[in-house]
Amino acid sequence: MAQLRKVHGSENRFFLLDQTTLDQPLNDGELSALAQQVTNPKTGILDGADGVLVVNSSSHDNVLAQMRVINADGSEASMCGNGLRTVSRYLAEKNHTNQFKVETMTADLQVSRQNDLAPEVPAFSVEISPVRFKPADFPFTNLGNDALIDQPVPAFVPGLNFTAIAVPNPHLISFVDEETMNGEALGELGSRLNGVNDYFPDGVNVSFAQILGKNQLFVRTYERGVGFTNACGTGMSATSLAFAMTHPNLGQFDRTITVYNPGGMVKTQVHQSDNRYWIDLIGNATQTHLIDVDEAELHGVNVTSETASIQQTEEEAAYLKFVDQLPKVSTIAVKK
Structure with missing residues (x-):
């Protein structure tokens, strides 16, 4: 069995897939198709998401892992700050370390665990660079x-x-x-x-x-x-x-x-x-669900409520409690 995680940073929601745990990593075509399927609220699970975060091994010196970001439309983004926080938390817990670098498309970025924003609301700091204007x-x-x-x-x-x-x-x-x-x-x-x-x-x-x-x-x-x-x-x-x-x-x-x-x-x-x-x-790195699914369903682009076993955590309730205590600065509603 393989495992996906439903995660979010500031309710920017993703499915996280650690390819180093698979018998056979998904190829680029499979990753693109999987992202389009599982993030779609009609064809996927848990009301969809904004993308899929992919964890791979890195060949770079002094780097813990690689992160790739596959958007909901199947395209690849060069970086995602909210996503990097959630990947950093996953890697920190997996490797029992609180400060390290993660390889992204254009740079190896420094990340570190921070004090929790609130009870059960873990936080990470991630470097955003390089910065360009041309x-x-x-x-x-x-x-x-x-x-x-x-x-x-x-x-x-x-x-x-x-x-x-x-x-x-x-x-x-x-x-x-x-x-x-x-x-x-x-x-x-x-x-x-x-x-x-x-x-x-x-x-x-x-x-x-x-x-x-x-x-x-x-x-x-x-x-x-x-x-x-x-x-x-x-x-x-x-x-x-x-x-x-x-x-x-x-x-x-x-x-x-x-x-x-x-x-x-x-x-x-x-x-x-x-x-x-x-x-x-610096912001939250929240994990809301653990999703167990047969690796064949990942390759077959078929992650649904019928093919997956889903376990909910208690972290979303803690995050929403934190948000409720923030000043009300906008009337724009959170996308559920």
Whole structure:
């Protein structure tokens, strides 16, 4: 038997698959098909998810394991901050260690266990890097040849300024008021820039952020390959950096920034040294279900309530209790 885990960071939900425990790892085609099947609330289990986190062995020196991120549409993301926290917890418990590196598509990232956010709400800190601004790193076109930092782009949404940051996932960020945050513009822009468009040929994650006060934000993201998510770890990280760069009187480098999202809250710290930027993302790593399934069903892309045995943990209740104690900063509902 194989085992999947249902996990989440700020209600950004995933199935976690450790391929090192399988007799035969899934190939790329099988992973893509499995992600599309199991994350779909109609064809999968447990109301679906935003993607599948895949743990593999790593050949890199001083690295504990490799993480791959397969989106709900079967595409692969270069990184996922919320997902990395949950993978880090899994690896920490499996290997009895609290500080190590994890290989991702573009970098080996430092992770570490943190103090629990609340009883039964374990937390991890993960490094978000590398940070890039050049158009070729997204890529983006028809927006000039320089970095896009706090600039108006009327073709996107008139009256809003935008910043483009790759961490390394590509992100387009705008700071907006409450009315805009709760309106239709984010969904319309996210959908448009992740279809055939003249600006981001590979698509882009789009985040709107509302400044709540000094070192405080609310962030909502339309995620490439997924759509609206309860939270996007790299999105909140990139937005925190944009906050410190474009609103230095409110967002500070090397200080803790509290970032609320539709699924809860995380903490970030943004850093700069010798023209290098990086972000520490700190938040929950919650495990809600253990799912036992025959390995043949994974290869056959057939993980359903009929083929799997599912055991629920008590951690979601603890997480929701934690969220209930947070300030109510948005009327946007959590996606169940």
